[in-house]
Amino acid sequence: MTADPGGGAADGAVSTRDSFLELRGLAKSFGDTRVLEDFTLGLGEGEILALLGLSGSGKTTALRLLAGFETPDEGTVRVGGQDVTALSPAARGFGMVFQHYALFPHMSVEQNIAFGLEAQGWDKGRIAPRVDEMLALVHLEGFGSRRVSEISGGQQQRVALGRALAPEPRLLLLDEPLSNLDPALRERTRQELRAAVRRVGITTVLVTHEQEEAFHVGDRVAVLNAGRLEQVGLPQELYRAPTSPFVATFIGRSGTLRGTLEAVDDLGAARVRLGDALWHGRARGPSAQVLARGAAVDFVVRPESLRLTEPQTPDALAGRVADHRFTGAATFAVIDLAVGGRVLVSSDDTEVGAVVHVVPALDGTARGGTAPSGHGPEPSVFPAGDPT
């Protein structure tokens, strides 16, 4: 990642990776409900972080604490070394794009973009050129005098982005900025959003419930669940090496099997007994330390880490095809295993109701696999939780 080349307003504060924006121990309750707990996170300057979670996970609250619309019960927000926890939203100097854009309906596109510049006391002479610059950035040249009700949803989204970026904020906050667009428009707008933010080079936090959006726009992705930060990492890390059962099942497709831990080493490499078979996986995350031989575990496996095989193959598990799931790029057979649990395996020639056998098909990083070839990530092993 490169540092911010032009825009932004870091005020020359010393900032290294993971320290330009620091959120430490943020907590917030509404009434008796704890919506955010011990939220700690750091962003480097110019980094784009996607905050991913289901509705009610606390991601919007986290963003609002960051913006200053809510006051945290505990914790601090620091930007470029300055503690802004007690500052009003107006004094923070952050730009924000709202879910429904919150464009001022009684103003033109230009007036919307100029609003923040006027509020922050820019010289009259500098305002018009800056507005033009923003219109160009979001490809809306010539739309300046339109009323915001006269332009399309995608254009409104771009005006909102231009308005937020115009006063050269030091941080950009995006609250589900694409959720109001048609699916067809969303993909393209996402490209443009990412390109515009990249060009400005501003440190950005994006809140979304869409994995694809988070993976595409975010340099790193933070997964929130029930008010707690589950994992922060590169998209590939979250997919291949989830550190919690939630992330393992929330990100991408997977199947979960209940088994017994036969052995685990210091690096987390684990052997799990599933009926008569022994499958290999890896214990990850904070729970890895507490796993002991004989413990009941959940074995979470991706479809591409499994393949169909002959009945006599060692360590194969038998199951029945319950359904097919067609996704365009691939067709998955949904298999209910005899040992319990349901997995997905890539296959387009099995019949529903047929009895089949599956074995792991791991790539080179997996050790001691039972299969000679394969390409899937190593399955994850967690202490057995509530069956889901």
Place this chain on the structure above:
Amino acid sequence: MSPSTPRAGARWPAWLTAAALIWVVGYPLLLTLLEGLGISPSSEGFTLEHLRDFATRPDEWLALWRSLWISLASVALAGMVGVPLAFIFERTDFPGRRVLGALMALPVALPPLVGVIAFLFLYGESGFLARGLQMLFDLERSPWRLGGPGAILLVHTYSMYVYFYLFARAALSRLDGSMLEAAAALGAGRWRTLVRVVLPQLRPALLGAGLLTFMTSLGSFSAPYIFGGGYRVMTTQIVASKVSGEVALAQIEAVVLAALALVALWAIRRLQGEEAVASAHGVAPERRTIASPLARWGFAALGWGLAIFMLLPHLTLVLISFVPMGTWTTELLPPELGTVNYRELFSQPERLRPMVNSLWMAAAATAGAVALGLLAARQSLRAGGRLGGALEGLIALPWAIPGTVFAIALGTAFSVDAPHLLRFVWVGTPIILPLAYLVRCLPITGRSALAGLRQLDPALEEASASLGAGGLRTFWRVVLPVVRPALVAGVGLAFITALGDFVTSVVLYTFTTRPISIEIFSALRVQEFGVAAAYGVLLMLLSAAAFLAWGRGDAR
């Protein structure tokens, strides 16, 4: 650094607003009760004497009973006129429907006193109709006297059917057409559909209109004052007591009427209960276009006839205003017409003065009511919870309390010099009438401010704050422009109410601050009908202008 916006949680502005509202709305009512019971700096101490007076006099109970039954009868009559009209104008289509439909709502925009004198000129014993019949049948005397409860009810029906008409029309236009189709598909005939499907859907609207009519009737003053004669209802009884110097009795009467109004409000609200208001999906049903040309013109004729009938009193008023004084005695039509009355209004300073008074006092009251209503509405929504609810209740309270009661209450509170109790001698000064108008207009402006602010997306304010705008800039540049259309509606209505006010003015005016309504009334007394009518027409025109401004603001 820009000034910080108020963070959620700062509650002192809400408390301060509540205190201001209590001072002008609640405190005067409380003082009225206390002084009625003899508890005041100037009186002898606690006494139940005046209360006993009230309770033992039969005419007090009679006035109370009359207020009650006249209000109930007004609801029934106004409903019987307004609801069928709503069906005619909303569910059928005929030439001229739009214009006539709008005209039918006109009486709501006219000051009550103007309606009353227009009625007097048309249906009164020396009015047009009586005069015509007298000549037609060569009668010695006028065939009737317009007075007593019948006349009051006639005026009430005429001016209050509009509530039913407007509410029922709005509800009918929100009706989901597919619901009627569903009823038809299930085999229900037109009558069954009306009774089982349509009317239950109208229930909330009809209850709302009924409540409005009841409360308006209970506080009605102009009609009973001018037509009632010796037939006293509570409002006229209060003013009579005040005029005859029985101030403590007037205070007790005011408190009793206020209590009756609040009990009625509570009872009707209970009746409304948790209405299962069907959320309006789908589209309104098609209007029934009358196919047969004969029926079409029949409906059109009916519509036009009704509209002319409704406008006839006001047309009469316009005619009378052009009749020079003393020229019209026994003829059916005035023999002479001219603009002498109007010239007199504008050439004589003493005649001009009431108009100037009314205009500045109404403008000042409206401005104050808008500012206070907006402030209170914003603080109410910000504070939420009990405090927010209390603020909303304080805004609405003057709506439920009859104007006569407020006049007595403000007169009580602000005729004593006790600054440490926040009481000042404002009675007899130019402050008291605008203040009274302000209090009366507060529910109107407050309600429109609440409606506007409720529609305001909170994200707009957050967006403004995130762009670095302080609280004041956000309010002026974002909040105010967005709620303005809703606010404008309230401004027009508040201005009309203040401009045409008679009920509080008659209690609190002085010679130098007398408004148009008082001047109309005194012109009537000395038989200067032309001058009274000319004032009435001017009031009507000013109100119509404000009404139009309001309508336009609404449409935006």
